[in-house]
Amino acid sequence: MLGPGKADLLEHIAETGSISGAGRAMGMSYKRAWSLVEEMNAAFREPLVLSVRGGASGGGASLSDTGEAVLAHYRKVVALAASAAKDEIAAIRALLSDIPDEK
């Protein structure tokens, strides 16, 4: 329903105020960005992204209240998961040939 790619797209839409701007920021085609937005809007009870086509400004997009809520929940999922699994992730990292820096 939602993964890192779609969550990033929601964040970029909130930041840039447009679907095309968000796609551009992520190196994603406009078509792909739209298709992901349509998938998300169809998957949830209320659309996550509200968009206005056309007009002088070329249209724009923003997150609905549901979109903001879903994104906030998603961020918490990631934070809670990372924190709970910290030691196990460290154990896997320790077995890597090049131990990556902590981000």
Place this chain on the structure above:
Amino acid sequence: MLGPGKADLLEHIAETGSISGAGRAMGMSYKRAWSLVEEMNAAFREPLVLSVRGGASGGGASLSDTGEAVLAHYRKVVALAASAAKDEIAAIRALLSDIPDEK
């Protein structure tokens, strides 16, 4: 370094005793399965998958001790993460248009 696809592949290699068998079980080409195994083996200090080519049986593959350890850690990561994020995930599910069954 490791995600659900690679972890599943490790599990199937352990079950089937071969990389081609594991790929088949996952609807993945032999070439793709081998390429993922090579990535994993290169990423870790010790190879995760040990393989024997050829012979009467057509070769076989198994997980190394490191492979077993990494898979066990990965399973714990998933279980701990799911458990920690349970309420937030439920909050997202409740906003879906068709609430999927719990698996």
